[in-house]
Amino acid sequence: MRNQMTLSGQWDFKIDPLNKGETELWHKGIGESEIITVPHIWQQDEKYLDYKGAAWYQKRIDDVSCSDENELFICFQAVDYQADVWWNGNKIGSHEGGFTPFEFRINKDLIEEKNSLIVRVYDPADNAEIPIGKQGSWYTRVSGIWQDVFIEERPAPYISEVFLTPIVDEERLELSFLLEGETNDQSITGFHYSIAPHSLGLEKWSQGEHFSGTVLMEDIKVENHKVTCHIKVPGIKVWEPSLPYLYELKISLLEGSKDSSTTTFGFRKIEQHNNELYLNNEKIFIRGALDQAFYPDTIYIADSDETIIKEIELAKEMGFNLLRKHIKVELPRYLYWADRLGMLIWAEPPNYVKWTPQARRRFIQGLKDMITRDYNHPSIIIWSVYNEEWGLEWDLDNDKEKQAHVQQSYELVKKWDPTRLVCDNSGWSHIQTDINDYHRYFVLPEQHNQWKEDVHSHIIGEPDKNFVPGFQSDNEPQIVSEFGVWGLPDVDKLKSFYNGAEPWWFVNQGEQTHQDDYKRPSTLFQNFDKFGISKAFQNYEKLAVLSQRRMFRATKALIEEMRKQSEMAGYVVTEFTDIEWETNGWLDFMREPKEGFENLIDFNGANGIFAELPTHNYWQGDLVSIDLFLLADLKREEPAQVKWSIVKENQEEVQSGESELLVSHNLTTHKNAIEFEVPEIEKPVFFWLKLELFVNGVRVAKNEEELTFTPSLEIEDLNMFVDVKDENFKNTLMEAGFSQPQEEISNSSTIISDYLDDKLLNHAKKGGQVIFLAEEGDKIKEKSMYTFRKLDLGESWARASSMNYVDKEWFGDLPLRTEMGWEFEGMFPDYVIPFTDYKKNSNNRTIHMFGNPSIAESADVISGYFQGWLGQNGGTLIEQKYGEGKILTTTWKIKESLSSSPIAQYILKGMIHNLSQKKVTVKE
Template identity: 35%
Template sequence: MNTPRPDYPRPHFDRSSRWLNLNGDWDFAPDPSDDGLPAAWHSAWPAGAESATIVVPFPWEHPDSGVVAHWLPVAWYRRRIDRPAEWADQRTILHFGAVHHHATVWVNGQPAVEHEGGYLPFEADITDQLDDGAGTLVVRVEAPTDKRFIPHGKQRSMPADDYDGCAFSPSSGIWQTVWLEPRPAEYISELTLRPTPELDGIEVSVVGPSPVRIEIPGVAVHEFEDVTGPVTLPIPEPRLWSPEDPHLYDVVVTAGEDTVRGYTGLRRIEWQGNNLLLNGVPTYVRGALDQGFWPTGGHTAPTDDALRRDLELAREAGFNLVRKHLKLEDPRWLYWADKLGMLVWAEPPSTGRFTPAAVAAFEAVTAGMVERDGNHPSIVIWGAYNEEWGLDWDVPGDPAKQDAVRRAYRIIRDADPSRPIVDNSGWAHVETDLVDWHYYDENVGSWASVVDRLVNTADGSFPVRLGPDFVATKTIAAPGFDPADRIQLNGEYGGGSTSVERGWHLRWQTQELRRHPRNAGYIFTELYDIEHETVGIYTYDRRPKDLGGTVPSDVHAETTLIIDVTPQAPGRDVVVGEETPETDAVVAGNPRDGGGVVGEESDGAGVVAGEAPGRELAGRATVPVRVSHCGREPLVGTLHWATGDAPVEAKPFVVTDPVDVVATPGRLELWVTDASGGVVARTFVDITMH
């Protein structure tokens, strides 16, 4: 049998020249009555359990594990380990990528390590427990069914969280790779890599023995007698990391007898006025919510290719950012985001209730998130809390909960001042760099009016449906916080029960978000379906859906067309009588270099007109649209459009003046082409007669 998940699990801190993957079949003993500790199962495996196995690293609730055990609070794992003979002069280190939730580990009956928290890695030096390089490894895992007071994100709890309606099957037990690797007695324990503020080098921090040799392959080699703080390694002719060119620099550090390989990218994230800037370029966020579940593996992807493919699917749908929601994802996923150039909003798993212990556990995983993942250039936003989950939905009314939000923000800020932070995504902000809001509405008309009010006025209140008959009013600011000088963006949105309705809302709600230059971006809920939640662009097994003609990559393209109507229903965007419908179309987004045209086509009928009347063709007409553009091509996030001879003020995300559109019933197709004839924006309007 092939070893599942065979790839080296920690590419950002790489000792893969010598390692041993322990994934595969392990002995497995469910312990629902928690008899194992008093019966010393770590020394004497329970009778009758010899033939039961589980496939590591898949959670025991899910088919890929071979077990499928639900609401099992405790279970035990066992396997034999054999240290390679060539490691005899080194220490043998046992690594766990992540185990949910409380793991206790023995080797040859002797305690090795204990770890609590289901999302962070841990390790143990087991050299002294091995017998001539061999041993029996036993792991006891406690996965409480009541998860409300521990970080667990979207895993379902019993008793239920207040947000149980949008939670899913738990992922208990060992859910990331387990492996062995050798290292010397004195070793590199930390490697922190950050680009210099000027993007002309790499700041390297190493914790380990001396002397230290640091090589950037193909660039330079630096040697230091001792490294007590960050050192700067200059890079001549630096090549920046961006979604268009995700260039990475390898960094090889040798300290004493130990060698570790890491990597980073040269990029800078800033937040100014209404804009996020990537390497100084205003960047409009076109994001998807991704909760990190798979149909047969829960939290664990079936293969490394599956991790990469999810990012490719997001890119194919037009997104430039993925918000990994309430989960510290497998580091291999972040590796692929770095390699592919996908921007990432990272955030920790939430708890369900507000207690001192729950807050402490949340703060521990939040600090661990930055420590584990801070080297990844793809991460451009850190998140902390989400919608006051774990805060009993009462931040505005409770100073203690406001203090908890403020502390989480400052934990991240103190560890990494280089990235913007969202303190409490969606609802009452306390101390934050980005002000986001979550608003769901099935009525496109009221959606548009609330979005306009949130973006363009000081009124930060909006309705939130918390139950079938319960609508609460939420606000974007807690008492004492002024959001006026912060970047604002949508953190979640979407609507529709069926796929066709979903596509309709995707098209119309997104255009409203892109209508307003002050809005810096959005996060669509969501990339794919999960279990009972069928609101994805893709199905749970990542197949495309029939979205009623809506093409996600058109909706989320750099440049988009905005049609100035209030749509009626799927298939009936505009309903008319005998009169000819007229409306306005404007263009918003990120242009290609050169000029372009707005066009329409509707079964041989229809005209588009503007300040410069179009040349009528057989069922098609065009209106010139001139694009002025400065900087590199494409200049992501900056728009300088003009219609006719009237230039538009040059600033990010300005939309064109309206172009009049006249059409007859049918599907009116609209698109924009660049100077070479390539289509850069496309949409449609369904017009019917009543």
């Protein structure tokens, strides 16, 4: 083993805002300074949170020794961004690149009894041509000596850049390494190698085959100091997530040098063909999470191995088998534990912003450095090059130069590492890729039909459309590598983590494109008591619980739709943890589980039982037929038992059944697997369909679906009048019993209308009630004082942060959820009444539109809409006084859903009752 002296620990630190350090010769001593601890991200100190530019570090080192035949190197694991290094006032090197290791040789003539190491770090404010990832663009910036530093003594020559390439089908390893340093005419005759078990998960693993041997240089080819040979390893165990056998290779040079090198590795292969992924020749389905690896206090580094282990174990508990390390070169220790615990990794380099030759040069160098450093990690199965054209200025479809660059980059990565899969431009238009991946953001249940259509038509149906025009798919595996919805954290819990203070990132640390109100945590405090939000949610804790419950419901439906498709090769959900203001994590920022954690594996595990429901809402007496989709981690198809039951909220079972069906690791579809008649009930209520899958008597999967059952609607004399322009809807109202012949309208009557003109306003002014069904928004020709905001109807990252909410108490004991779940299926609005300003995109232009907060201030907001941290507010059901009467305006799709949704009919009846002050009594 080489002798090492760690330099992590206390250093002197001093910022240089006027950039005068070099002029004033700070490399000879930085003078008055403060003491910090390396690894050091200077943004961790709030007084340097916004500091950009130069800073100086100094370390005093005694007792540095080195034998005459060896050499000394100063080794930095990562410095962001540019580093200039002096030893005892003598410059020994410069480096740029913020994520990967570099080193400089220390001339032994420079070593004194007492030594001074000085590093100038420069992280410029104008970083558009620097690979940065999301630090400083979306989240808090990272600057400084942010990974370990050490001095290492090495013989001459010494071993570097050891690469191990498993050739699984032939049970052999390709081994290559470089011989570097002065040889002093000493002859290296060969090397000895030994391979021994290293670990299996958390346990040390000593059993298994050991391999060793001696390789003579005369028997192999050596080119440009690079040694390459093949080692036979018969019987070696393969590495896979369920059994992550990790081995340790030690190389020792013979004669001429005493150097040795130790590397861990796993014996595995990854490949794709015929639209599927294979790990060690076995088909694998990716169940992944995007992981940006920011932390609530240490920003960009995990504080301990225990933290890393906990994260990976939590990921496995949630059913994940892969983490996509998003535009960040991950910490070596994290990758080591991914190897050891069996977590697959999709690695991705940090992006730059501005398309220039210098930016591209830096990016490609950083990409190569990442691959060089991490080549031997078996957990890494995919390299990305670009993400969503970041750095390509979102013009790949039209720019031939950029297309050529992306294709060349793909080919470069394949040359550097032909053993792994490469994704050229994750999520967006592809040129040449091993993975045809998509980034698709939908919010469910609101966009359930659009999501199904997108999966079937856009993704599965037309893979070529995910390529730049002129390029086409070659049957690559299809993966949705980004999707997901938000679930807000408990802000009081966050403050508690920060000792009662508001986190620095409550003021969004991103650049201008991330300063929308819904991306700022501080917006929550400004808006919670407005727009009916506090009335619906009562307090921050309940807001967090219901927001997370809504997130669970949406994510479950998103994932299950993909898992029902045999053509899909996997998915990567956004994301593993919350990151500062972005709260779509399955864990919160402190790595604590959100609501529903214990049930995530029901739809995200290797085994699964999924139901295809015609709807979630039924009339009593309906005959219900449900298809089932089954998965089990089995080597072959086997019989399985499916048990189902219909239960009430108190878990009382009202119906049940079971059947024997076939199941395997391939998706099996069973039509009409469950059939039942909805029982008679007294009032609309929630029920649950419970599902269980048993193999050989052991339950391997469970799941459940939310349902409502509703008795026939009875319409008494409601003193109402229908005045709608939509004749089809008028007929629907009549069939449902709402439309009743009336000779005249009294001043106290309630009028249902799909428009709002002076006649209806005068009716309200005289003491009448008007229910304005405004679901068609700005398409309505007569809508009086109302303006509407049309929500994004298709794929939308912004809308994926949104929530529809309702003050359910207003409707009494109807089965409604504050966070509006499947009971509103078919009723979710496409329009809202905007209370706050918003942006509208048209013809690639952004148009600023205006909201009207005074409406919310003067109305009773019964139901509303917000995005993210309670921004972008709008109303979807509001009650206003107008003269002596009232106007109830809703954008819920009552017209569209009345004939198909039992709950919609009861909701309309409730609106009529409440508006005429015959409010239903709330039942506890």
